[in-house]
Amino acid sequence: MATEKQIETMEWAGTSPLPARKSPFSRFMKKLIRQRLAFVSGIGIIGLIIIAIIGPSIIPYKITTVDYQYVLQGPSARHWLGTDPYGRDLFSRIIAGTRISLSVGFFSVLAGAAAGTFLGLLAGFYGKWVDSIIMRICDILFAFPGMILAIGIVAILGPGIMNVVIAVSIFNIPSFARIVRSSTLSARAALFVEAERSIGAKNRRLIWRHIFPETISTIIVYFTMRIGTAILAAASLSFLGLGAQPPSPEWGAMLSSGRDYLDTSPFVTLFPGLAIFFTVLVFNLFGDGLRDVLDPKIKD
Amino acid sequence: MLRYTIRRVLGLIPILIGISIFVFLFVHLIPGDPARLVAGQDATVKDVQLVRERLGLDKPIPLQYLTYMDNLLHGNLGISLKTQQPVIHLIAERFMPTFWLSFFSLAWALAAGLLIGVVSATKRNKWQDYSGMFLAVSGLSLPSFWLGLMAIQLFAVDLGLLPTGGLDSWTSYILPSFTLGTGIAAVIARFTRSALMDVLKEDYIRTGHAKGLPRSRIVWGHALKNAMIPVVTMTGMQFGFLLGGSVVVETVFSWPGLGRLLIDSISYRDYTVIQAEILLFSLEFLLINLIVDIIYGFLNPQIRYD
Numbered sequence: 002m003a004t005e006k007q008i009e010t011m012e013w014a015g016t017s018p019l020p021a022r023k024s025p026f027s028r029f030m031k032k033l034i035r036q037r038l039a040f041v042s043g044i045g046i047i048g049l050i051i052i053a054i055i056g057p058s059i060i061p062y063k064i065t066t067v068d069y070q071y072v073l074q075g076p077s078a079r080h081w082l083g084t085d086p087y088g089r090d091l092f093s094r095i096i097a098g099t100r101i102s103l104s105v106g107f108f109s110v111l112a113g114a115a116a117g118t119f120l121g122l123l124a125g126f127y128g129k130w131v132d133s134i135i136m137r138i139c140d141i142l143f144a145f146p147g148m149i150l151a152i153g154i155v156a157i158l159g160p161g162i163m164n165v166v167i168a169v170s171i172f173n174i175p176s177f178a179r180i181v182r183s184s185t186l187s188a189r190a191a192l193f194v195e196a197e198r199s200i201g202a203k204n205r206r207l208i209w210r211h212i213f214p215e216t217i218s219t220i221i222v223y224f225t226m227r228i229g230t231a232i233l234a235a236a237s238l239s240f241l242g243l244g245a246q247p248p249s250p251e252w253g254a255m256l257s258s259g260r261d262y263l264d265t266s267p268f269v270t271l272f273p274g275l276a277i278f279f280t281v282l283v284f285n286l287f288g289d290g291l292r293d294v295l296d297p298k299i300k301d
Numbered sequence: 302m303l304r305y306t307i308r309r310v311l312g313l314i315p316i317l318i319g320i321s322i323f324v325f326l327f328v329h330l331i332p333g334d335p336a337r338l339v340a341g342q343d344a345t346v347k348d349v350q351l352v353r354e355r356l357g358l359d360k361p362i363p364l365q366y367l368t369y370m371d372n373l374l375h376g377n378l379g380i381s382l383k384t385q386q387p388v389i390h391l392i393a394e395r396f397m398p399t400f401w402l403s404f405f406s407l408a409w410a411l412a413a414g415l416l417i418g419v420v421s422a423t424k425r426n427k428w429q430d431y432s433g434m435f436l437a438v439s440g441l442s443l444p445s446f447w448l449g450l451m452a453i454q455l456f457a458v459d460l461g462l463l464p465t466g467g468l469d470s471w472t473s474y475i476l477p478s479f480t481l482g483t484g485i486a487a488v489i490a491r492f493t494r495s496a497l498m499d500v501l502k503e504d505y506i507r508t509g510h511a512k513g514l515p516r517s518r519i520v521w522g523h524a525l526k527n528a529m530i531p532v533v534t535m536t537g538m539q540f541g542f543l544l545g546g547s548v549v550v551e552t553v554f555s556w557p558g559l560g561r562l563l564i565d566s567i568s569y570r571d572y573t574v575i576q577a578e579i580l581l582f583s584l585e586f587l588l589i590n591l592i593v594d595i596i597y598g599f600l601n602p603q604i605r606y607d
Binding site for chain 1: 320330587
C-alpha cells in the first residue's frame with residue numbers, strides 16, 4: 002500500500018513539469034459540471050429564482066382576478082393550466098407562488114442554519130459545560146419529530162406563513178448545530194489552529210477567522226440539501242391549513258382548495274403539486290451533486 | 302448487553318424531563334390567559350377566576366409543573382376542552398389505526414427500499430442503478446398530500462378499485478400506507494445503496510469472491526448483514542418522519558387516527574389534546590429509537606463498549 006506521501010509524489014511525477022494552477026472556484030465548477038444531473042438541476046434552480054423575481058410582473062392575469070364565467074375550466078389557449086373554483090388563472094397563480102415557496106424554503110433554512118451554526122461553533126469550540134448544555138437542548142428538540150414540532154409551534158403562534166418560517170427554522174436548528182459541532186471539533190484539533198493559538202490569537206478570532214471557514218463547505222452542502230425538505234414541510238403545513246391562507250397563491254394552500262373538486266377538475270390539484278415536486282426535486286438533485294463534490298462524508 | 306441497555310434507558314431520563322417541561326410550558330406559551338381559553342370567549346370574569354382555581358393556574362409555575370407531572374404519571378392527561386372527555390380516552394380510540402397505518406407503511410417501505418438499494422449498489426452505474434436512484438430522489442421530493450390525492454383520483458375515483466378514505470376494511474389501508482411509505486422507502490433505498498457500496502469495498506468481500514462464493518451469497522449473505530447496521534439506525538430516525546407524515550396522510554384520507562385528531566384539535570383550539578398528542582408523539586419516537594439502539598447493540602458489539 003502506498004502511503005499518502007508516496008501518492009502525492011506519484012501525482013506530482015505524473016504532471017510535468019508543474020500543473021497549471023487553477024482557482025478553487027474553477028476546479029469546483031469543473032467537478033460540478035461532471036455531475037451532469039446536478040448541473041442541470043442547478044440551471045433549474047437559477048430558472049426558478051428568475052421566475053420568482055420577475056414572474057409576478059409578467060404573468061398574463063392578476064392572481065386575484067375572479068372570473069365567474071370561466072370557473073374550473075380545463076387547460077386551454079386562454080388559460081394555459083386552466084382556472085380554479087373562482088375562475089382565477091392557475092398558470093399565473095403558480096408562477097406567482099414560486100416566490101413564496103422559494104423564499105419560505107430559503108429563509109427558514111437560513112435562519113435555522115445561522116442559529117444552528119452559531120450554537121454548533123460554541124459547543125464544539127468551548128466544549129465542557131457549554132457543549133453539554135447546547136447538545137442536551139438539541140437532544141430534546143430532536144426528540145420531537147420535525148413536523149410535529151413545527152405543528153406544535155404553529156399551534157402556539159397561530160397559522161400564517163411567517164409562523165411557518167419560524168417553525169421550520171426551529172426544527173432546522175438542532176441538525177445544523179450537530180453537524181457544525183462535529184466539523185468544529187475536527188477543525189479545532191488541526192495544526193494551524195493550534196499554531197494560531199500558540200501565537201496568542203483570541204478565541205473570537207480563532208472561531209471566526211479559522212474554524213468557521215473550515216466548516217463552511219459542510220454548511221453549504223447541508224443548507225442546499227435542507228431547502229427541498231423545508232419547502233415540502235412549509236407546503237404541507239399550508240395544505241393542513243396552518244400556513245399560508247387563501248387567497249394566497251402558495252402551492253400547498255392552492256392544492257388544498259382544489260381538493261373538493263378533485264373528481265371533476267383534477268388539474269386544480271395536479272399543477273400546484275407538480276410545481277412543488279419539480280422545485281423540491283431540483284433542490285434535492287443539486288444538493289446531492291454538491292455533496293459529492295464538496296463533502297462526500299455527509300450522508301442524507 | 303444488559304449494562305448497555307440500562308445505560309441507554311438511564312440516558313433517556315434527562316431528555317424525558319426536558320420534553321415534559323417543553324410540553325408543560327406549551328399551554329403557557331400560547332398568547333393570552335389559559336384560564337380564559339378553557340372557560341371560553343364569553344365567560345364572565347368570575348367564571349374565568351373559578352376555572353383558574355379549579356385548574357390550579359393561580360399557583361406558581363413550578364408547582365403547576367409538579368402537579369402536571371403527578372397527573373401524567375397517573376395516566377391523567379387532562380380533559381378535552383371541546384368534548385369534555387378525558388384526553389386519554391380520545392387518544393386510546395385513535396391509537397390503533399395510526400399504529401397499523403405506520404406499521405404497514407414501514408413494512409412495504411423497508412421491503413421496497415432494501416430491494417432498490419441492493420439492486421442499485423450491485424449494478425452500480427448501470428441503468429438499474431440510475432433508474433433506482435431516480436425513483437428514490439423522486440420519492441423524496443413528492444409532496445405526500447399530493448401523491449395521496451392523485452392516488453385517490455386514479456385508484457378510487459377513476460378505477461373504483463379502492464376506497465377513497467376512512468377505515469372500513471383492510472383495503473382501506475392500501476392507499477394511505479402506499480402514500481405514507483413512499484418517502485421512507487426512498488430514504489432507505491438511498492441509504493442501503495451507499496452503506497452496501499461501502500461494505501462491498503471491504504477485504505473480506507474480495508476474499509469471498511476469491512474463494513469462489515456465488516455472488517448472490519456474498520451480497521445477500523455477507524455484505525447486506527453488515528450494511529444493515531447503519532440502515533437500522535436510519536430506519537429508526539425515519540419514524541419521526543412517519544409520525545409527522547401520518548398527520549398529513551391521515552388528513553388526506555380522513556383516517557380516524559392520532560394525526561387527524563391533532564389537526565382537528567388545532568382548529569378547535571383544544572389545547573389539552575394538542576399538548577397530550579405532542580407528548581405522545583415524542584415519547585413514541587424516543588421509545589422506537591431506544592429499541593433501535595438496542596438492536597444496534599446486538600448487531601454491532603463494538604458499540605456496547607464505548
